[in-house]
Amino acid sequence: MPDTPPARRGPYAKTAERRLEIIRTATAVFASYGYRGGSLRQIAAQLGLPLTTLMHHFPTKSALLEAVLDQEDAADPDAEGRARHDGFMPMVLGIVERNLGRRELVRMFSVVSAEATAPDHEAHEWLLRRYAAVTVDYGRMIAFDQAEGRIRSRRDPVQLAGLVVSAWEGVQIRWLADGTDPVAAMRTLLAALLDPAD
Amino acid sequence: MPDTPPARRGPYAKTAERRLEIIRTATAVFASYGYRGGSLRQIAAQLGLPLTTLMHHFPTKSALLEAVLDQEDAADPDAEGRARHDGFMPMVLGIVERNLGRRELVRMFSVVSAEATAPDHEAHEWLLRRYAAVTVDYGRMIAFDQAEGRIRSRRDPVQLAGLVVSAWEGVQIRWLADGTDPVAAMRTLLAALLDPAD
Structure with missing residues (x-):
């Protein structure tokens, strides 16, 4: 039944999706500006998210860096x-x-x-x-x-x-x-x- | 006569020295923060110079980058x-x-x-x-x-x-x-x- 939403959609799945979206954008920003040159503010702006929303998922830039660096080995x-x-x-x-x-x-x-x-x-x-x-x-x-x-x-x-x-x-x-x-x-x-x- | 100052000291030599000093500091700042993450302000602060003095020697960040990149081949x-x-x-x-x-x-x-x-x-x-x-x-x-x-x-x-x-x-x-x-x-x-x- 292709119209049924997959069972895992829900608040948790949305959180996971949002996290992935943030990680993807952070990857692009760090690729262009480096880790030191990039900022949470810039990443939030590029996503059209309030900074506080981004910081709800990743409270610090280094927490976000860790997630960005982890995506490789997991893959x-x-x-x-x-x-x-x-x-x-x-x-x-x-x-x-x-x-x-x-x-x-x-x-x-x-x-x-x-x-x-x-x-x-x-x-x-x-x-x-x-x-x-x-x-x-x-x-x-x-x-x-x-x-x-x-x-x-x-x-x-x-x-x-x-x-x-x-x-x-x-x-x-x-x-x-x-x-x-x-x-x-x-x-x-x-x-x-x-x-x-x- | 070791006490005689070298003939080339003078306003021009001072300018050349100042330029070298700026290039050396910019090299260290770009090494730490990248070109995009580094700023003229930061370089001036590290040298203890007013930003306007630095910009008298290098009016833009990209002019300074050019000088930084040139030092290698000249050597x-x-x-x-x-x-x-x-x-x-x-x-x-x-x-x-x-x-x-x-x-x-x-x-x-x-x-x-x-x-x-x-x-x-x-x-x-x-x-x-x-x-x-x-x-x-x-x-x-x-x-x-x-x-x-x-x-x-x-x-x-x-x-x-x-x-x-x-x-x-x-x-x-x-x-x-x-x-x-x-x-x-x-x-x-x-x-x-x-x-x-x-």
């Missing part, structure tokens, strides 16, 4: 499964390709990450945790592929993981700036670093 | 000479090493570059020109080393140059964030990409 819980099944390199290239359709999200991460390199930045701890976690996860996936013979480089897998993550960051910034194909760039970089079997 | 006119003499890879590693002592300058470039990927950003054209120029210059240096037998990769030199520039950007951000050695990272990346003869 991809099965990277490791894909890496085991298809290989580390195809898994990474799949994310690079998916990111082609998420330009403002990628820009937000690039801008906030660059800002957050400063030790006194509100997202500095988040950035360090993210680098550490991704490096450990990717290191494990690369070690798996080395054992399987899919990756022939004998370098330390954690070191390789760190280089992949760093190079990727730069490749995405270049893509955002002038459209240089990030899939082709990552394919060449990964092949040079990992020496894949095919 | 290294002979990269190509060093590349011809020592090789492309040692030349790049030399700059990476020199940048260890210029943390705030590197952070400013990282933050402003990420922001400036947006087509409506005041530094967008600068960023595109910079990528294009560096890629062409590095491509020429790589081609020279390929011809000399110092670089064994037979890939298109301009494509290699683009990958080096992108990977470097990410390596520097990682260094700024958590101190990961950028010289070691770039040495491994360059060796994997270029296949140097030694």
